[in-house]
Amino acid sequence: MSRAIRRIYVEDEVADHPRTLAILERFPKAERISCERYGEVFNRRTQDFRLQKRRPALILARKHGTRVLPTPPGYGIGGERNFYFSHMLNCVYDCRYCFLQGMFRSAHYVLFVNFEDFESEIASITARDGDSWFFSGYDCDSLAFEPITGFAESFLPFFAGHPAAHLELRTKAVHTEALLDREPLSNCVVAYSFTPEAAHAELERGVPTVSRRIRAAAELQAAGWKIGLRFDPLIYGDSFREDYRGLFESIFESLDPALVHSVSLGAFRLPKSYFERLYRLHPEQRLLAGRLEERDGMVSFPAEWEAEMTDFCTAELRRWVGEEVFHLCTVPAG
Amino acid sequence: MIRIVTALAAEARPIVSRFRLQPDGDGPFRLYRGDQVELVVSGIGSSAAAAAVGYLAGAGAGRASAWLNVGIGGHRDATLGTPRLANKIVAAGGARAWYPPAVFEPPCGEGAVQTVDGVESGFAGEAVYEMEAAGFYPAALRFATAEAIQVLKVVSDNRATGTEHLNGAKVEELIERNLPVIDGLVTELREIAEFLDRRSAPPPALAEIDQRWRFTVTQRRQLERLLRRLATLDPDRPVELDELAGAASSRAVLERLRSRL
Numbered sequence: 001m002s003r004a005i006r007r008i009y010v011e012d013e014v015a016d017h018p019r020t021l022a023i024l025e026r027f028p029k030a031e032r033i034s035c036e037r038y039g040e041v042f043n044r045r046t047q048d049f050r051l052q053k054r055r056p057a058l059i060l061a062r063k064h065g066t067r068v069l070p071t072p073p074g075y076g077i078g079g080e081r082n083f084y085f086s087h088m089l090n091c092v093y094d095c096r097y098c099f100l101q102g103m104f105r106s107a108h109y110v111l112f113v114n115f116e117d118f119e120s121e122i123a124s125i126t127a128r129d130g131d132s133w134f135f136s137g138y139d140c141d142s143l144a145f146e147p148i149t150g151f152a153e154s155f156l157p158f159f160a161g162h163p164a165a166h167l168e169l170r171t172k173a174v175h176t177e178a179l180l181d182r183e184p185l186s187n188c189v190v191a192y193s194f195t196p197e198a199a200h201a202e203l204e205r206g207v208p209t210v211s212r213r214i215r216a217a218a219e220l221q222a223a224g225w226k227i228g229l230r231f232d233p234l235i236y237g238d239s240f241r242e243d244y245r246g247l248f249e250s251i252f253e254s255l256d257p258a259l260v261h262s263v264s265l266g267a268f269r270l271p272k273s274y275f276e277r278l279y280r281l282h283p284e285q286r287l288l289a290g291r292l293e294e295r296d297g298m299v300s301f302p303a304e305w306e307a308e309m310t311d312f313c314t315a316e317l318r319r320w321v322g323e324e325v326f327h328l329c330t331v332p333a334g
Numbered sequence: 335m336i337r338i339v340t341a342l343a344a345e346a347r348p349i350v351s352r353f354r355l356q357p358d359g360d361g362p363f364r365l366y367r368g369d370q371v372e373l374v375v376s377g378i379g380s381s382a383a384a385a386a387v388g389y390l391a392g393a394g395a396g397r398a399s400a401w402l403n404v405g406i407g408g409h410r411d412a413t414l415g416t417p418r419l420a421n422k423i424v425a426a427g428g429a430r431a432w433y434p435p436a437v438f439e440p441p442c443g444e445g446a447v448q449t450v451d452g453v454e455s456g457f458a459g460e461a462v463y464e465m466e467a468a469g470f471y472p473a474a475l476r477f478a479t480a481e482a483i484q485v486l487k488v489v490s491d492n493r494a495t496g497t498e499h500l501n502g503a504k505v506e507e508l509i510e511r512n513l514p515v516i517d518g519l520v521t522e523l524r525e526i527a528e529f530l531d532r533r534s535a536p537p538p539a540l541a542e543i544d545q546r547w548r549f550t551v552t553q554r555r556q557l558e559r560l561l562r563r564l565a566t567l568d569p570d571r572p573v574e575l576d577e578l579a580g581a582a583s584s585r586a587v588l589e590r591l592r593s594r595l
């Protein structure tokens with residue numbers, strides 16, 4: 001991964017931030033390019049996300065304004081107060097269904113180095129509202145860039161000191177050292193996302209295999225960490241029944257279903273404008289060229305397929321886990 | 335097609351000869367064409383470079399294109415002849431900056447390029463100082479995606495050796511020496527242009543069907559999307575005119591194609 005970073009853009013404002021300096025030290029050969037605001041590089045029009053994905057750069061920036069936001073309705077795992085925050089924009093993996101490609105113009109990784117400001121905002125929200133959930137893997141994968149960002153390494157001690165703040169780390173990554181090296185936190189859930197083998201092979205470029213993810217989740221569970229399972233997006237195919245049944249069996253061969261913290265399901269769906277951008281980037285992708293429909297501004301599988309998949313997967317999963325851990329998600333997620 | 339803009343004829347000459355370009359027409363800018371490369375000599379300055387981009391975009395042949403600005407510039411202390419691929423371009427006065435992304439391994443060192451309005455001798459910063467990039471780059475952005483636009487500057491003067499030593503022959507020699515780098519960039523840019531071309535190429539059978547029936551603008555867009563989707567979903571069964579032969583209207587054509595999804 002580190003070999004891939006050849007350019008690092010650094011906002012003038014964070015040039016001397018200790019996290020910036022530590023990251024720059026890790027990439028002595030990368031070209032350093034100063035910029036005033038990350039948007040000058042990241043938000044420019046006429047950029048091609050797919051071309052940039054060949055060789056993304058890293059942008060180190062400060063997150064200004066409100067850093068922790070209420071989640072959209074339909075996003076959550078049962079808590080009453082739900083917030084999300086993005087210490088990073090974009091992801092080292094390349095999932096063809098990922099809504100980030102529709103949302104951002106650039107594939108560069110933006111890392112907001114002012115973790116301390118996120119933490120103080122989370123602390124104030126919790127002090128004001130009491131028990132609250134904070135979702136970290138919305139605009140990125142929470143752990144995929146951990147060796148570079150030290151995100152978990154920094155945030156886990158913070159959450160350890162704030163028991164009313166609950167953290168979800170949403171990931172497909174398998175480097176879990178930052179978690180395994182410390183005592184598990186009762187207010188943190190590590191949520192692993194899965195699609196079946198066939199969908200993984202076709203749609204998830206650079207993502208660790210399903211079996212490696214299962215192994216990583218099982219190791220964490222054995223070490224006492226709470227594990228969540230995210231089947232989001234559900235991908236329709238002729239053999240979806242066998243594929244999902246096989247996936248669930250593989251997972252519960254390794255994980256103790258009784259200890260699973262939460263399970264959420266969500267069908268593939270994207271806002272229309274995001275979908276159009278995604279389609280332009282990958283017209284040869286079967287998923288995007290296939291039968292999809294627009295409903296209420298969202299593009300998704302036909303309603304009957306969605307219902308079939310959700311019903312089937314719910315029934316199958318109920319063989320392993322209780323209803324109380326189930327959540328349906330209606331917001332695009334990765 | 336790769337479209338190259340140089341300010342000076344002396345900068346252009348080695349490139350014209352390397353790619354066997356032929357002079358073309360007698361328009362407001364000197365233009366050269368070859369199979370894969372077109373070149374225009376813009377004259378000195380940002381505005382001239384921007385105008386030359388517009389001219390070449392209008393006069394050029396081919397579909398998706400990539401753009402390259404090649405020229406000389408001054409640097410504080412870099413050795414004469416050093417090539418620099420621009421990773422940041424700052425307009426004169428510092429009011430605006432652009433950051434050309436490199437989605438390939440650059441064939442030479444990279445750095446900032448500072449566009450100035452006149453000859454620079456102070457060289458306060460680390461950048462290469464020159465006079466066109468900040469005109470060329472935003473103009474080319476109107477015609478291509480950022481990844482397909484690059485700026486290459488060759489150091490022609492520095493604090494120790496000023497511009498007074500420069501003449502046409504010397505400029506030619508500096509560019510000539512960097513032809514391998516220019517070659518490398520052209521190869522990378524050609525690959526990008528071909529990728530973009532392939533991705534946006536009209537789907538098979540579009541032109542024939544479009545000619546046979548009368549489609550509204552919206553229907554034509556639908557037709558194109560349907561044919562593209564079918565080419566992805568059913569690549570072994572290309573759409574044939576025969577299978578649409580009995581369709582009485584453009585709407586019926588679209589219906590038939592839809593039924594194959």
Ligand code: SF4
Pocket residue numbers: 090091092093094095097098099100139140141172207333334
């Ligand atoms: S879906 Fe998740 S893992 Fe895949 S690219 Fe997007 S953020 Fe990364």
